Amino acid sequence: MDRTDYRILHEIQENGRISMVELSKRVNLTKTPCAERVRRLEKSGAIQGYFTQVDPEIIEAAHVVMVQVQLSGTTAADLEAFNAAVRSIPQIQSCMMVAGGFDYLLKVRTKNIAGYRELLGAVISQLPAVLQTHTYVVMEVVKDEVTLHLPDSLGK
Known part of the structure; x- marks a missing residue:
């Protein structure tokens, strides 16, 4: 390039x-x-x-939570099953496998806290190999870029 x-x-x-x-x-x-x-x-x-880019307020998806997920096991089969299941849940906007004290970090969008609570109990906690979750409610989105920073070779 x-x-x-x-x-x-x-x-x-x-x-x-x-x-x-x-x-x-x-x-x-x-x-x-x-x-x-x-x-x-x-x-x-x-x-x-x-x-x-759709305004989440207008489509009633402005409630954001970050969810730490710890799995009961991290065999290849456990990871594949979890990854496949997560891909099928539209409210999970992003899912990242991380190194550290937990296995995955999810960004979840719902209408409100009640909608998230329902999703947590009925869907997220039932995902394959989920041992425990920790939820952090986002109070304000300060920066949420979808574009990538391109090299400075642009001359701008």
Whole structure:
């Protein structure tokens, strides 16, 4: 990847609906070479998809909790079963395996604390190999980026 590729990624992260004509202008290329680079970035996996950022307040998913999960075992089968089950739960926005005093950290979005309590009891606590959970209610989201920091080679 070169500087122009990074500039394309930067512009697309800022506005996924940018037209090819506008993108070409912003990265100082003509339309055809710019479109070819975008296709190459998509094919290589550098661009994995496009999405719309939805306001969680409007769709009643603004209640955020972070959940530490400790498993009863960490065999390959335990981890695979837990990972597969987590992927099927839409309220779990992210799941990260971590090193330390617990095994996973979940970011969960629900309508309110009652909705989370129901999800915890009926779903999260019933996930494969779950031994215990610790929940931390988010009082304020200070920063929650979905874009990636790109190398400083952008010249910005």
